[in-house]
Amino acid sequence: MIPDLGEVFVLAAAGFVVLAIAMFYRAVAGPTMQDRLLAVNVLGTNTVVVLALLAAGLDEAWFLDVALIYALLNFLLSIAISKFTVERGGVL
Amino acid sequence: MIETIRVWAVVILVGFGLFFTLVSTVGVIRLPDIYSRAHTASQTDTLGAGFALAGVALALGWQHATVYTVLLLFFVFITNPTAAHAIARSAAESGVEPQLAETDAGPTEPATDAETDGGEVR
Numbered sequence: 544m545i546p547d548l549g550e551v552f553v554l555a556a557a558g559f560v561v562l563a564i565a566m567f568y569r570a571v572a573g574p575t576m577q578d579r580l581l582a583v584n585v586l587g588t589n590t591v592v593v594l595a596l597l598a599a600g601l602d603e604a605w606f607l608d609v610a611l612i613y614a615l616l617n618f619l620l621s622i623a624i625s626k627f628t629v630e631r632g633g634v635l
Numbered sequence: 636m637i638e639t640i641r642v643w644a645v646v647i648l649v650g651f652g653l654f655f656t657l658v659s660t661v662g663v664i665r666l667p668d669i670y671s672r673a674h675t676a677s678q679t680d681t682l683g684a685g686f687a688l689a690g691v692a693l694a695l696g697w698q699h700a701t702v703y704t705v706l707l708l709f710f711v712f713i714t715n716p717t718a719a720h721a722i723a724r725s726a727a728e729s730g731v732e733p734q735l736a737e738t739d740a741g742p743t744e745p746a747t748d749a750e751t752d753g754g755e756v757r
Contacts (some may be wrong), residue, residue: 545638545639545642546642546643547644547645548642548694551645551646551649551741552649552691552694555649555650555652555653555687558653559653559656560738561689562653562656562657562660565660565664566660566663566664568664569664569672572738575669575726575731576729577669577673577722577723577725577726577729578669578672579674580722581663581669581672581719581722582663584676584715584719584722585659585660585663585676585680588680588684588711588715589656591684591707591711592652592656592683592684592687592688595688595691595704595707596649596686596687596691597641598691598700599691599694599700604699604700604703607700607703607704607707608703610707611703611706611707611710614707614710614714615710617637617714617718618710618714618717618718618728619746621658621718621721621722622717622718622721625718625721625722625724625725626721626723628729629725629728630730
């Protein structure tokens with residue numbers, strides 16, 4: 544029996560969303576700034592994977608463009624906040 | 636036949652990606668300090684996203700969207716450890732102490748014991 548790939552991708556995307564919601568615990572309760580930043584970084588990677596899975600599962604190829612831009616901005620956010628935390632004592 | 640193998644390979648790759656992301660989530664939630672959390676997050680999250688994106692690329696076949704997916708895979712592979720390194724370095728430079736084993740166990744007795752034993756052997 545061959546599984547339907549569209550259903551497999553949508554179910555896997557649902558699993559990734561559940562794991563991302565569990566990751567929110569560390570982003571809210573992390574004792575230091577870097578714990579929250581790490582949790583947000585992992586959340587962003589999960590979002591990229593969910594976008595790619597939905598692009599294949601729902602047959603919407605333009606989701607991949609959104610995923611590529613999201614990955615770029617996620618990397619930029621992590622680097623910028625970790626640099627500002629050291630040099631200026633925070634972003635705000 | 637070859638179609639069946641391809642479909643099951645996609646399912647196995649996506650399942651591996653989901654498993655490694657589960658390991659990453661459990662590690663980030665349960666490990667004790669920022670350095671061990673950065674370690675488990677970068678390792679397993681790179682593998683999780685890599686396997687899932689490889690499954691997507693294998694399912695899409697030979698078309699334009701596959702190029703985007705492979706590009707995304709390489710980008711995630713390069714930037715994820717870099718970001719984890721920057722976060723751990725910012726933690727070290729802003730004075731977050733790593734949790735060591737001596738702080739939990741009694742610091743005096745095992746230290747002197749190991750000191751004398753190590754001195755004798757060497």
